[in-house]
Amino acid sequence: MKQKIKESPYKTATKFDVCTHLQPILKVLEANGNVADRLTGIICDKGDGNILLVEKDIDFNLLEAYFELPNFIMINEQKNRIVCSKCWCSIEKKVLGKKFNTSQKIIY
Numbered sequence: 001m002k003q004k005i006k007e008s009p010y011k012t013a014t015k016f017d018v019c020t021h022l023q024p025i026l027k028v029l030e031a032n033g034n035v036a037d038r039l040t041g042i043i044c045d046k047g048d049g050n051i052l053l054v055e056k057d058i059d060f061n062l063l064e065a066y067f068e069l070p071n072f073i074m075i076n077e078q079k080n081r082i083v084c085s086k087c088w089c090s091i092e093k094k095v096l097g098k099k100f101n102t103s104q105k106i107i108y
């Protein structure tokens with residue numbers, strides 16, 4: 001049976017972890033070979049919210065097999081990105097040289 005993402009209230013990302021809605025998603029991605037960029041940590045982008053980068057393509061088929069995604073979780077396959085619109089938090093594939101609206105350093 002597919003796992004449901006619980007619709008808990010807004011809870012922002014911490015310095016090192018995505019919001020509670022994206023945590024189970026990240027767990028499944030990592031259990032299946034993707035790697036979160038914990039050296040860079042959560043990027044706090046002034047326009048785009050909190051972003052955690054992952055090193056590999058996000059496997060959307062895998063996520064659809066595991067989860068019944070609520071509509072506040074938005075998938076963007078072109079941008080290799082999953083966004084929680086409730087918390088303005090996302091998981092995104094790391095792309096070399098991509099600029100973020102932040103003074104934080106992205107570690108490659």
Ligand SMILES: [Zn+2]
Nearest residue numbers: 019021084087
């Ligand atoms: Zn969330």
